Amino acid sequence: MDIYSFFNSSTxxxxxxxxxxxxxxxxxxxxxxxxGAHRExxxxxxxxxxxxxxxxxxxxxxxxQSLAIIDWLDGKYPQPRLLPAEAQLRAHVLELSQLIACDIxxxxxxxxxxxxxxxxxxxxxxxxEWYKHWSAEGMEAVERLLAQAWQTHGGPxxxxxxxxxxxxxxxxxxxxxxxxxxxxxxxxRASAIFAHAASHPAFIKAEPRNQPDYIxxxxxxxxxxxxxxxxxxx
Amino acid sequence: MDIYSFFNSSTxxxxxxxxxxxxxxxxxxxxxxxxGAHRExxxxxxxxxxxxxxxxxxxxxxxxQSLAIIDWLDGKYPQPRLLPAEAQLRAHVLELSQLIACDIxxxxxxxxxxxxxxxxxxxxxxxxEWYKHWSAEGMEAVERLLAQAWQTHGGPxxxxxxxxxxxxxxxxxxxxxxxxxxxxxxxxRASAIFAHAASHPAFIKAEPRNQPDYIxxxxxxxxxxxxxxxxxxx
Numbered sequence: 155m156d157i158y159s160f161f162n163s164s165t166x167x168x169x170x171x172x173x174x175x176x177x178x179x180x181x182x183x184x185x186x187x188x189x190g191a192h193r194e195x196x197x198x199x200x201x202x203x204x205x206x207x208x209x210x211x212x213x214x215x216x217x218x219q220s221l222a223i224i225d226w227l228d229g230k231y232p233q234p235r236l237l238p239a240e241a242q243l244r245a246h247v248l249e250l251s252q253l254i255a256c257d258i259x260x261x262x263x264x265x266x267x268x269x270x271x272x273x274x275x276x277x278x279x280x281x282x283e284w285y286k287h288w289s290a291e292g293m294e295a296v297e298r299l300l301a302q303a304w305q306t307h308g309g310p311x312x313x314x315x316x317x318x319x320x321x322x323x324x325x326x327x328x329x330x331x332x333x334x335x336x337x338x339x340x341x342x343r344a345s346a347i348f349a350h351a352a353s354h355p356a357f358i359k360a361e362p363r364n365q366p367d368y369i370x371x372x373x374x375x376x377x378x379x380x381x382x383x384x385x386x387x388x
Numbered sequence: 389m390d391i392y393s394f395f396n397s398s399t400x401x402x403x404x405x406x407x408x409x410x411x412x413x414x415x416x417x418x419x420x421x422x423x424g425a426h427r428e429x430x431x432x433x434x435x436x437x438x439x440x441x442x443x444x445x446x447x448x449x450x451x452x453q454s455l456a457i458i459d460w461l462d463g464k465y466p467q468p469r470l471l472p473a474e475a476q477l478r479a480h481v482l483e484l485s486q487l488i489a490c491d492i493x494x495x496x497x498x499x500x501x502x503x504x505x506x507x508x509x510x511x512x513x514x515x516x517e518w519y520k521h522w523s524a525e526g527m528e529a530v531e532r533l534l535a536q537a538w539q540t541h542g543g544p545x546x547x548x549x550x551x552x553x554x555x556x557x558x559x560x561x562x563x564x565x566x567x568x569x570x571x572x573x574x575x576x577r578a579s580a581i582f583a584h585a586a587s588h589p590a591f592i593k594a595e596p597r598n599q600p601d602y603i604x605x606x607x608x609x610x611x612x613x614x615x616x617x618x619x620x621x622x
Contacts, residue, residue, distance in 0.1 A: 198532070203529060203532035203533055203535075203536065204483075204487055204491070204529045204532070204533065205529060206491070206529075215476055215479075217479050217480070217483055218483055218487070219482065219483045219486040219487055219490070220486075221482065221486050221490075222479055222480075222482035222483040222485075222486050223479075225478070225479065225482055226475065226478070226479040226482075229475050229478075230475065241460065241463050241464065242449055244459070244460075244463075245449075245451050245456055245457075245459065245460040246451070246456075248453065248455065248456035248459055248460075249438075249451055249452055249453045249456040251456075252453035252454075252455050252456050252489070253438055253452070253453055255486070255489075255490050256453070256455075256489050256490055256493070256494050257438070257440070257494065259490070260490050260491065260494035260495060261494060261495070261500065266495065269518070269521070270508075273521075274504075274508070274510055274514060274518070276508055276510075280508060284503070284508070287503070287507075295437060295438045295439060295440075298432070298437035298438070299437055299438065301437075302437065
């Protein structure tokens with residue numbers, strides 16, 4: 155199985171967590187979306203018509219979109235299940251995952267921040283405010299859903315004792331928001347889950363800094379002062 | 389079963405199509421997102437902690453996020469299946485659905501266009517260009533995925549002879565892009581599917597104009613000249 159991924163892409167990160175939790179080894183191919191590699195004609199024609207990461211290729215089978223990939227992996231490698239079988243639990247796991255995937259992540263990824271900066275000529279400060287606004291609004295909803303989930307299932311993960319698809323989505327979102335300098339202290343449940351994941355081998359294996367295509371920050375760069383075209387959630 | 393929906397919301401529209409295809413009757417409650425009804429404390433506390441539409445309530449069970457709702461409905465009312473059982477077909481149906489739900493819809497909905505106009509003070513013209521830019525980029529990817537799908541499965545729907553989750557997502561996206569004055573002629577496969585759905589009873593039943601909370605456009609308004617705060621994909 156070949157996986158096309160970018161180290162800092164939070165959608166790629168979701169798939170890496172799922173693979174690591176299931177103990178599935180795959181061949182990783184770095185696709186440098188900063189350099190536009192996901193838009194090159196050969197990649198779009200041969201790997202992923204959506205012109206995005208991540209993508210999986212196995213023989214003649216090609217698949218993009220991180221949540222579709224994880225659903226497919228869950229059918230193929232059902233241990234451990236990331237989408238529970240019980241109907242109501244499954245529904246709530248999907249609800250939290252889709253909240254992150256549809257209501258938070260799409261607003262803050264590379265192409266959007268580039269369009270704001272370069273096409274709409276929005277200042278760096280107001281672009282940062284845009285990022286923090288949607289991150290905070292989305293994380294408030296995440297916290298409300300986690301409050302409900304923990305009433306029924308407890309922690310330390312989003313839905314009880316074992317990680318699910320929701321954790322595959324939450325950890326990269328939280329990690330990138332942290333890198334972008336968002337104030338995440340108000341989100342106590344999400345913070346606790348993120349701290350818990352930091353010592354879990356599968357989550358460590360999936361971290362951006364542990365990927366073969368990792369690019370270290372420029373010397374002296376911090377989350378708050380990397381160059382504007384790099385300072386984006388990818 | 390109670391469904392909380394707004395007539396023009398394309399995520400609500402997805403769920404309405406799924407219910408109509410399955411022949412499930414539900415009690416519809418209009419939530420006027422133009423007036424901010426989805427953010428009212430009572431709605432957030434009692435109905436949907438995500439502060440969005442759609443939501444489903446059945447007894448003590450509450451669920452938001454359209455794709456989570458349709459997955460739950462598919463388990464509860466499996467005829468007809470909107471998420472196929474066969475692994476590769478299922479994967480591709482989810483891929484196209486997630487492309488629309490994550491890469492197109494989130495960029496063009498009400499709260500985003502309001503933020504562009506009101507907080508970033510972007511002109512109406514450049515806000516319209518934003519809408520059309522992301523709609524066109526996303527629809528190009530949709531067309532490439534449909535080309536692959538039709539090679540294997542044919543039409544008249546996204547994946548062959550019967551509608552799936554992908555059609556539940558495509559029709560509202562296409563309908564709202566049309567209302568917003570996007571040029572959709574280049575997207576021949578999507579246009580053909582939209583035309584096919586226009587005469588299907590379930591898709592007709594789910595249309596915005598056939599909802600109990602429908603609000604007709606102001607006299608003299610067209611897609612191109614409705615007031616700016618109304619001229620948004622919802």
